[in-house]
Amino acid sequence: MTTRFGLLSLAREALRGHRGWAPQWRSPERPQPAYDVVIVGGGGHGLATAYYLAKEHRHVGRIAVLEKGWIGGGNTGRNTTIIRSNYLFPESAALYDHAVRLWDGLSRELDYNVMFSPRGVMMLAHSVHDEQVFRRHVHANRLDGVDNEWLTPAQAKAFCPPLDIACARYPVLGAALQRRGGVARHDAVAWGYARAASALGVDIIQECEVTGIARDPRGGAVTGLETTKGTVRCPRIGVVAAGSTSLLMAMAGLRMPLESFPLQALVSEPVKPVFPCVVMSNTVHAYISQSDKGELVIGAGTDGYNSYSQAGGVQVLSHALEAVCELFPTFRRMRMLRSWGGIVDTTPDRSPIIGTTPVPGLFVNCGWGTGGFKATPGSGHVFAATIATGAPHPIAAPFALERFTTGRLIDEAAAAAVAH
């Protein structure tokens, strides 16, 4: 029985030193011998998929999430949590804005505080090219009904006072601002979805690595999975494994148009509130916000080589820090507390892949690269519908795997040169 959070339960626990909270989700040691749907990957996207499957598509039957480590231990718990939907193409704006609308009521929906904070995301223009690109985004977003506005350098400074708009190396020529954008607490997103999915009967099995995908020798449809905790029979599998997706899909004989790269972030020592919004600079590839604990959260670019390691080159971090120090001179004396890396899965057009595959019963949700946290609720919602019906959800349809053979790319990489 899941505890409902409310004034009374919080007050009761506060008075007895928070010793009475029960575990927030069931954590079975082993999977059952058979399920109707198995989601591989217990990150935010996989857990959200399981939750929406159980909530909106009960008829699919028994659902499990298999996670090789601990839930949220992949990119979900390693990202800088920027949320926005001001992408260039209508297909992307529809997908990411679907997510932003779900973020808005998510804490209430899950009865779990995911700390969504729409404090505004400002993207800096440092060159005439940047300015033209961002102004084009502003116009395109307005046509799509997505908020995005152009700020002059003075308006950008007023929105984010620590910003040095006259910075010699990276002068600020203006900025695109999405006021509905912001940040959320990443762990809480994984935990909130896990808790709500578990309450609806989903089995979440941690430390259970999928090592093989079994297929029917006649029709080729999936029949089950090999795991480090035994064999699981299952007619429908959704792979949501971010940087490890290619490895999993290869187990079913599929080669994916994905490359995996390390992407790093770091946090400073905590300080009082000094940074009111989120700032991104695509030109220098640094992005920054302040967590509720007070740490400056800083993201860097991807390393230049493919890797499955959750660590990257020091020079990439130092490049991002140099840029941050030039844009925000007041942070020069801050000390950095820790850094880490994740493995991001990027597609040639920097848009995700969501949908069916040539293998009957096998579905995939991947390719979110450096920018999938923001999409977590929307991604899970449309992927659940896709798995439940066997046909792509209308918002997911343009993101099908086939676009790499038909050529109908959604080229956000060419549009923005970055897709955080």
Ligand SMILES: Cc1cc2nc3c(=O)[nH]c(=O)nc-3n(C[C@H](O)[C@H](O)[C@H](O)COP(=O)(O)OP(=O)(O)OC[C@H]3O[C@@H](n4cnc5c(N)ncnc54)[C@H](O)[C@@H]3O)c2cc1C
């Ligand atoms: C440093 C960094 C900064 C980022 N900043 C942002 C940002 O500001 N905004 C934004 O929107 N996005 C950002 N991202 C990207 C974002 O984190 C990801 O796109 C998103 O979290 C992907 O979620 P997921 O659930 O698909 O993947 P994950 O959270 O990685 O979950 C996949 C899970 O699959 C599991 N798995 C893998 N192989 C197996 C197996 N064989 N068997 C079982 N389980 C398996 C993994 O252990 C993992 O837990 C950033 C990423 C990084 C690394």
